[in-house]
Amino acid sequence: DDPSKLTAYQNKYQCDWLKNKFVLMQPPERYINHSCNPNSYVKTIRGIRTLLAMKDIQKGEEITYDYAINGYYESADPCHCGSKKCRQILNCDFFQLPEALQQKYLPYLDNWFVKEFKEKVEELKRGKDRTQALIL
Numbered sequence: 001d002d003p004s005k006l007t008a009y010q011n012k013y014q015c016d017w018l019k020n021k022f023v024l025m026q027p028p029e030r031y032i033n034h035s036c037n038p039n040s041y042v043k044t045i046r047g048i049r050t051l052l053a054m055k056d057i058q059k060g061e062e063i064t065y066d067y068a069i070n071g072y073y074e075s076a077d078p079c080h081c082g083s084k085k086c087r088q089i090l091n092c093d094f095f096q097l098p099e100a101l102q103q104k105y106l107p108y109l110d111n112w113f114v115k116e117f118k119e120k121v122e123e124l125k126r127g128k129d130r131t132q133a134l135i136l
Contacts, residue, residue, distance in 0.1 A: 035064035037083035041108040067092045069105050070113045
């Protein structure tokens with residue numbers, strides 16, 4: 001409950017704050033780098049954090065995920081992911097992402113995140129539904 005009680009090693013691998021609780025990432029998740037064009041995401045399935053592919057990952061390709069998915073803590077570090085879609089700033093707050101990217105990431109949000117931010121996520125879903133209706 002108190003991040004000041006974490007060791008430096010634990011603090012390096014903590015994520016997903018939820019009501020004053022946090023998750024200490026385990027391998028392989030703790031070793032996955034950020035990318036503004038990720039190929040994986042993490043979802044909790046039956047109480048276990050599970051790494052899933054967003055798209056086909058080629059042999060030898062680095063597995064990456066966007067730290068902003070399920071994130072809601074401010075950061076403004078320079079991003080050096082090297083992606084052609086690099087946002088230049090590593091911001092770990094999902095709701096600070098461009099709205100189009102938030103909508104793209106909706107299917108990848110973890111259930112705890114959707115529950116915690118129900119109103120914001122529902123508003124985002126309604127916006128996506130309106131956009132799709134205009135396209136049709």
